[in-house]
Amino acid sequence: MPTEIRRLTAHDAEPYYALRMRTLSENPETFLITPDEEAGLDETRARLARTEPRDDDVIFGAWDGSTLIGTAGMFRQTPNRVRGRHRAMIWGMYVTPETRGHGTGRRLLDAAIHAARNAEGIELIHLGVVPENKPARRLYRNAGFEPWGIETKSSKIEGRYVDTEMMVLFL
Numbered sequence: 001m002p003t004e005i006r007r008l009t010a011h012d013a014e015p016y017y018a019l020r021m022r023t024l025s026e027n028p029e030t031f032l033i034t035p036d037e038e039a040g041l042d043e044t045r046a047r048l049a050r051t052e053p054r055d056d057d058v059i060f061g062a063w064d065g066s067t068l069i070g071t072a073g074m075f076r077q078t079p080n081r082v083r084g085r086h087r088a089m090i091w092g093m094y095v096t097p098e099t100r101g102h103g104t105g106r107r108l109l110d111a112a113i114h115a116a117r118n119a120e121g122i123e124l125i126h127l128g129v130v131p132e133n134k135p136a137r138r139l140y141r142n143a144g145f146e147p148w149g150i151e152t153k154s155s156k157i158e159g160r161y162v163d164t165e166m167m168v169l170f171l
Ligand SMILES: CC(C)(COP(=O)(O)OP(=O)(O)OC[C@H]1O[C@@H](n2cnc3c(N)ncnc32)[C@H](O)[C@@H]1OP(=O)(O)O)[C@@H](O)C(=O)NCCC(=O)NCCS
Pocket: 027, 030, 093, 094, 095, 096, 099, 100, 101, 102, 103, 104, 105, 106, 107, 128, 129, 130, 133, 134, 135, 136, 138, 139, 142
């Protein structure tokens, strides 16, 4: 069955929450937030419900039948600031290890970029990636993102610092 990419709604809260927990526990270096700090199931459902009427705050899921195998989110940064609302952020890019390398990451990324293009007034997209994360960096470079700087020591994991490479795509 071909992988389907579609926007998540509050009805998807349970599989999304389970996948999010897996994402955060498997990739401590990649994501700033720890599983303990992540919102619980009810809050996750409410968060998904809040995004539903918005075109500038979306979470996409990749589905293999009824199994959620990947996610990507896009939101407008500082939506209430007239001088900053042209900027979006892509976050939460994840594909389950057992299904990687088949183009799902690229399809999720393209869906998030497409959503940003269709949202009124968004002109550029930021994202951050750990410099050692070669698959993710290649994925973003192939989609047109360009690195513009390094946030040194952006996270601290049990006393060890990790940098973040900042990338941007001008729409
Ligand atoms: C990054 C990630 C989402 C890619 O998902 P994926 O479904 O495997 O990606 P795709 O199959 O669409 O591959 C897209 C591109 O990624 C790159 N890529 C994928 N796997 C790679 C690997 N093992 N080594 C190097 N590059 C790789 C390639 O450039 C590939 O395109 P190409 O084959 O046409 O050159 C996935 O590896 C992942 O979830 N990693 C863990 C979480 C993470 O790092 N998220 C990003 C946070 S910034």
